[in-house]
Amino acid sequence: MTAADPNRPPRASLLERASDWFDYAPPPPVAAPRHDPVPLPSEPAPAAETPAFAPLPVTRERVAIDRERLVERGMLVPGAAVTPLAEEFRLIKRQLLLAADEAATTDAVKARAILVCSARPGDGKTFSATNLALSLAAERDVEVLLVDADVAKPDVPRVLGFDDGPGLLDAIGDPALDVEGLVLDTDIPQLQILRAGTRGHADTELLASGAARQVIGxxxxxxxxxxxxxxxxxxxxxxxxxxxxxxVGQVMLVVRADRTSESDLREAVGQLGACERVSLVLNSVSLRPGGNRYGDYYAYGSEA
Known part of the structure; x- marks a missing residue:
């Protein structure tokens, strides 16, 4: 056995020698394959918002209000000097508008519907309804539609001076009719009229129908x-x-001071029980002393 040469380098290990023989050097780094992301189909752009369908404007018949007839009947005349009657209806309409605002918190649509009636014929309901409509038409923030719902004796066209024709009953009885097409424009800004329409043998039942509720609403x-x-x-x-x-949202019951009895008044209020807001307007009041009439309409108060 020969002695080891101290100057001889140490022998490489088996693994190192094998690496030299077989070129076990690590391979050069290879760039990782590039994976370009597959483009995803783009989401379709949101469709442009379709504007709400705007109904075509309704072509309406236009009528002229006979001012001379208003003067003859002692009614309000648009544009004329302010009279005691005009002041009285200003007070009445203000109370009705305030009540409508209060009722709007529960039913905003019904609150803007007002029934004008009386216990008996001749108490002044049509006179009152027409004057109230004329007074309301002077307001800046409202428009007025006067509906002649006295289908047995429609007086509104005669009072205002134009012909009768199709109206409320026709719209209720024929679903194909658009009630807005039967509304009349007038030469008084912000005042429109709907006539009673063609009478039939079952008008009360027609007014009590679901179709009437839809049309009136x-x-x-x-x-x-x-x-x-x-x-x-x-x-x-x-x-x-x-x-x-x-x-309707409220009722204005016209009471004639010199004729409506207490029993009639109580019975009338009872018949109107379907409406929670019934108010009274006292017509044809004479105040003492002197016996002079202050005005046709004097008192307004809630009865409900």
Missing amino acids: GLARANPRRIVLFDSPPVLAASPAGVLAGL
Whole structure:
């Protein structure tokens, strides 16, 4: 056995020698394969918002209000000097508008529908409804639709000086008719009229139908600025007044001071029980001393 040479380098290990023989050097680094992301189909752009369908404007018949007839009947005349009657209806309409605002918290549409009626014929309901409509038409923030709902004795066209024609009953009886197309424009800004329409043998039942509820509700819904006034039949002379009371937000009951009895008044208020807000307007009041009439309309108060 020979002695180890101290100057000889140590022998490489088996693994190191094998690496030299077989070129076990690590391979050069290889770039990782590039994986370009596959483009995903882009989400379609949101469709442009389709504007709400705007109904075509309704073509309406336009009528002229006969001012001379208003003067002859002692009624309000638009543009004329302020009279005691005008002041009285200003007070009345202000109370009605305040009540409508209060009722709007529960039913904004129904609150803008007002029924004007009386216990008996001749108490002044049509006179009151028409003057109230003329007074309301002078307001800046509302428009007025006066509906002649006294289908047995429609007086509004005669009072204002134009011909009768199709109206409320026709729209209720024929679903194909658009009630807005039967509304009349007038030469008084912000005042429109709906006539009673063609009478039939079952008008009360027609007014009590679901179709009537839809038509009458639609009159107020069609215009959020619109106050709808109904001139109804006398409560104790015909049943439609009690039916209509359930479709409005408030009732204005005209009481004739020199004729309406307490029993009639109580019975009329009872017939109007479907409406929670019934108010009284006292007509033809004479004040003492002197016996001079202060005005046609003196008192306004809630009875409900």
